[in-house]
Amino acid sequence: MQTNFSAAQLADPHVAESEKILRKCVHCGFCTATCPTYVTLGNELDSPRGRIYLIKDMLENGRPADKEIVTHIDRCLSCLACMTTCPSGVNYMHLVDHARAHIEKTYRRPPLDRLTRAMLAFVLPYPGRFRAALKLAGLGRPFIGLFEKLPALKPVAAMLKLAPSSIPPASPMASPGTHAGQGAKRGRVAILTGCAQSVLDPAINETTISLLTRLGVEVVVPEGEGCCGALVHHMGREEATLASARRNVDAWTRAIEQGGLDAIVITASGCGTTIKDYGFMLRLDPAYAEKAARVSVLAKDVTEYLAGLDLPEPVRKPGTVVAYHSACSMQHGQKITRQPKELLAKAGFVVRDPREGHLCCGSAGTYNILQPDISAKLRDRKIRNIEATGAEIVATGNIGCITQIAWAAKLPVVHTIKLLDWAYGGPKPEGVSDAKPVAAE
Numbered sequence: 001m002q003t004n005f006s007a008a009q010l011a012d013p014h015v016a017e018s019e020k021i022l023r024k025c026v027h028c029g030f031c032t033a034t035c036p037t038y039v040t041l042g043n044e045l046d047s048p049r050g051r052i053y054l055i056k057d058m059l060e061n062g063r064p065a066d067k068e069i070v071t072h073i074d075r076c077l078s079c080l081a082c083m084t085t086c087p088s089g090v091n092y093m094h095l096v097d098h099a100r101a102h103i104e105k106t107y108r109r110p111p112l113d114r115l116t117r118a119m120l121a122f123v124l125p126y127p128g129r130f131r132a133a134l135k136l137a138g139l140g141r142p143f144i145g146l147f148e149k150l151p152a153l154k155p156v157a158a159m160l161k162l163a164p165s166s167i168p169p170a171s172p173m174a175s176p177g178t179h180a181g182q183g184a185k186r187g188r189v190a191i192l193t194g195c196a197q198s199v200l201d202p203a204i205n206e207t208t209i210s211l212l213t214r215l216g217v218e219v220v221v222p223e224g225e226g227c228c229g230a231l232v233h234h235m236g237r238e239e240a241t242l243a244s245a246r247r248n249v250d251a252w253t254r255a256i257e258q259g260g261l262d263a264i265v266i267t268a269s270g271c272g273t274t275i276k277d278y279g280f281m282l283r284l285d286p287a288y289a290e291k292a293a294r295v296s297v298l299a300k301d302v303t304e305y306l307a308g309l310d311l312p313e314p315v316r317k318p319g320t321v322v323a324y325h326s327a328c329s330m331q332h333g334q335k336i337t338r339q340p341k342e343l344l345a346k347a348g349f350v351v352r353d354p355r356e357g358h359l360c361c362g363s364a365g366t367y368n369i370l371q372p373d374i375s376a377k378l379r380d381r382k383i384r385n386i387e388a389t390g391a392e393i394v395a396t397g398n399i400g401c402i403t404q405i406a407w408a409a410k411l412p413v414v415h416t417i418k419l420l421d422w423a424y425g426g427p428k429p430e431g432v433s434d435a436k437p438v439a440a441e
């Protein structure tokens, strides 16, 4: 695509990066067929190609964002299916990240939208605040029907609907410290404690630590880590995102210096995509560029790390039929497609792929709160495809997808690591039946 930026515009490294991306796009439109918002809404402006044109026009003309571009960029899930499809290697992720930061700086949203976004940014990345908010959600639940009738309050209704009625206690394993590996030492890793997942399902990281240590891996929970920044990143809040990235880079750099790390293990693929991008996000910061690049190289999804460990035969082979839902951040963001399914199959599960596996479930960070109507359509479509597999359980590697799908699905939805842990001698995940046990050979 031809571009027309001035030399002065290109002096801004963010604009220069976007220009490079724009020039790669050849307008072919292949990406439209796999874009969930185009498939759902049928409007070219809600397709990757349409958004790319809108972004180009805004940046080239140095214009502040307007209502039209905000509408169509807000509807983008950042699922990155377009990047998987694009034959020209267009880095839509970095382009839309730049557009969102530009929107945040130049566009004044309506008051209720501003308030909702400010509240999400204030609450979600902080486990203490999120836990308190979930407890308060019970008070608002009787008003869901009323809030749903008022368009401006639909996000509040969506938030209340998604909030679980009970929250598990905080995990002592999330506190800073070291969990020694059993037997011969096979590695040393840090684990991301994160934010929302540690409140909604602390057992995911507990299970990960338990399985890794049983396999001989030492697991460090470093002092000072926190939210990876993805939640605010998708809202265009650049400074808050970079502050989260710097804090985590500092925490992991200390852990590297104190004993080395083979990997930074991440159990939420949405966080993994962001942390693997820290090197790019902090490339212009001389104090952090090198450290951030090192962190991004070490970042591994837990299934990616386990796949490199040469696992022993499982203790039991459950034989359960599992529908594997590949989160967008797993398959499109990190290009991890094989490892989770191969690990599950090796552990004795019968793995099935739902149709339209490339399409997002509609969770996408805060998308299911901010765009509840499109999100619900995608969720229902995803659940229909999952249920058509005839599986007994859904496995996935992202807490956002777990919450989104479990909200409406009849099947139990569990993190992949819980199924692997079960096969390797851990407890049976809640809600899962062992109706078809198959003896280990």
Ligand code: SF4
Binding pocket: 034, 035, 036, 037, 038, 046, 047, 048, 051, 075, 076, 077, 078, 079, 080, 081, 082, 083, 092
């Ligand atoms: S990130 Fe997803 S929703 Fe956004 S343009 Fe690409 S495919 Fe469409």
Ligand code: SF4
Binding pocket: 024, 025, 026, 027, 028, 029, 030, 031, 032, 048, 049, 052, 082, 085, 086, 087, 088, 089, 090
């Ligand atoms: S597939 Fe790639 S090159 Fe083709 S229109 Fe989409 S982004 Fe542009």
